[in-house]
Amino acid sequence: EPEVTQTPSHQVTQMGQEVILRCVPISNHLYFYWYRQILGQKVEFLVSFYNNEISEKSEIFDDQFSVERPDGSNFTLKIRSTKLEDSAMYFCASSAGNTIYFGEGSWLTVV
């Protein structure tokens, strides 16, 4: 069964550093998403991406965040200057237009 794959599985970074989280969506999917889940809290929508541009973004997705599809297979989330409160599990997801499939997540710990 096709999967959304994410790297790294876990990253520890110092406050103020830039972080790039990588995702390989399911190959025939056209819609891409990033969600996050702070420990013990709900899964929160960050951004959706289609046709090489952002379709929708939440209030969380401020100027510190950016997304990119640098080639035909990868989808990345960049956090420019990490804060302690960015510590969370970040999930990439993709969809062919109906069901959304999630990756296993990247744990980001900001110290």
Next chain:
Amino acid sequence: LAKTTQPISMDSYEGQEVNITCSHNNIATNDYITWYQQFPSQGPRFIIQGYKTKVTNEVASLFIPADRKSSTLSLPRVSLSDTAVYYCLVGEKAAGNKLTFGGGTRVLVKP
């Protein structure tokens, strides 16, 4: 966006059937009902989706009454590995639409 209400937690025993009911009183005509499962430190996993009456797959059944103001996810003969958080989501089945997660129902399966 239709608001959903589901129990915070449920306990069950191995081999029993687990039924989780979700209320969505203001569901719209175009809305579908989708259930996801999430294990600790993993991404949400699609279980089942339906519009009305009954849907069954190899994992679960989804019962939706005629008024569609609620739905019940039924997990037959649960095992310890079914311990997870189960989310009920309601929204249009339109391409690119994001998912909005609530708190979910934490199901604990005991031996």
